[in-house]
Amino acid sequence: MSTRSDLGEFLRSRRARVSPREAGLPATTGRRRTSGLRREEVAMLAGVSIEYYTRLEQGKQSNPSRPVLEAVAGVLRLDDDERRHLFGLAGAPVRRAPAAPARPARAEVRAEVRRLLDIVSPHPAQVLSRANDLLAANEQGLALLPGIEEWPARARNTARYTFLHPQGRRVYDNWEEVAAATVAHLRAVAGADPDAPDVTAVIGELVVKSAEFARLWERYDVRSRTNGRKRFNHPSVGRMTLSYEVLEVARSDGHRLVVYQAEPGTPDHDAMLLLRHAGTPRTAGEPA
Incomplete structure (x- = not known):
């Protein structure tokens, strides 16, 4: 079952995958503790506050809006499958209404x-x-x-x-x-x-x-x-x-x-x- 922690884990894993150069950020001097993007960099590029994005990663931000999710997906360079996954974890599926109660799948083949x-x-x-x-x-x-x-x-x-x-x-x-x-x-x-x-x-x-x-x-x-x-x-x-x-x-x-x-x-x-x-x-x- 998906939880808010799943959303945070997914965002952190995608953030670590994108380098500042890939995100269009200028090169900086000094040593970075991470090869991927920092939280504040994702927030800045997505046009949200660092507090908002931090709550999103920590699972404390309920019902994030579609524009915010789209912006974050763009910054993290998500493909179509990953974008759908992000929306699903955030409780905002992009393709279909919420599913009916879970039931065993039919195994019969026509x-x-x-x-x-x-x-x-x-x-x-x-x-x-x-x-x-x-x-x-x-x-x-x-x-x-x-x-x-x-x-x-x-x-x-x-x-x-x-x-x-x-x-x-x-x-x-x-x-x-x-x-x-x-x-x-x-x-x-x-x-x-x-x-x-x-x-x-x-x-x-x-x-x-x-x-x-x-x-x-x-x-x-x-x-x-x-x-x-x-x-x-x-x-x-x-x-x-x-x-x-x-x-x-x-x-x-x-x-x-x-x-x-x-x-x-x-x-x-x-x-x-x-x-x-x-x-x-x-x-x-x-x-x-």
């Missing part, structure tokens, strides 16, 4: 969406929940995560796989990048729906069981995952780099269809095609 998994084959495809539960996948999509089939269907979660499965660190050649993006995505989801039981459960588990997750969680990075690249060192098909696109599934509780691809005629594409022979688990389409 038959039409399951057919899409077969339609896009041989491209690996997965249906993920808002908390990264693996709800469904085609054969290639499940084979892309070797060893995840050893877990019960309800335990299959790509964030859990990344941080806790023995194969998770080995299968991603760019594990650090994938891990950071995974945590930033969960931070964005938690900011938008802080009381969602499925989201808080997986975050709580990973904070306790994975020191790497806990360290990345404290960075307060926020990022919605829409597309990107992953480099795989797959035990069955070798190394390959695949791009992915994330599509929102209509009439669902935040389900996402993730489709991987590679340019035809490349070694990456050839390796991707071999996934169908990588030993597909028997429950490829079983819902979590």
Whole structure:
């Protein structure tokens, strides 16, 4: 659940990331105790008093106005995801009305969406929940995560796989990048729906069981995952780099269809095609 301390931690982490030079401040002589912006510098650039901004960071300023939040977001050079997160923490969401009381997310995947998994084959495809539960996948999509089939269907979660499965660190050649993006995505989801039981459960588990997750969680990075690249060192098909696109599934509780691809005629594409022979688990389409 979000608290005023979450807002303060987020503001402090973003303030430390912006140098005076990046903020357009003149160079100064002497030694600074911090490489980022000071509170008074953020206040000055945002056009508010140092007392006001200090109360904001300390969680003592209730109901900050939208113009103030916009000004602070500009000074801290927040991107769209971080800006939405800031508004959510401050109790001023920018995109939607306050959510209904928290309830468990639906895990059912519509038959039409399951057919899409077969339609896009041989491209690996997965249906993920808002908390990264693996709800469904085609054969290639499940084979892309070797060893995840050893877990019960309800335990299959790509964030859990990344941080806790023995194969998770080995299968991603760019594990650090994938891990950071995974945590930033969960931070964005938690900011938008802080009381969602499925989201808080997986975050709580990973904070306790994975020191790497806990360290990345404290960075307060926020990022919605829409597309990107992953480099795989797959035990069955070798190394390959695949791009992915994330599509929102209509009439669902935040389900996402993730489709991987590679340019035809490349070694990456050839390796991707071999996934169908990588030993597909028997429950490829079983819902979590």
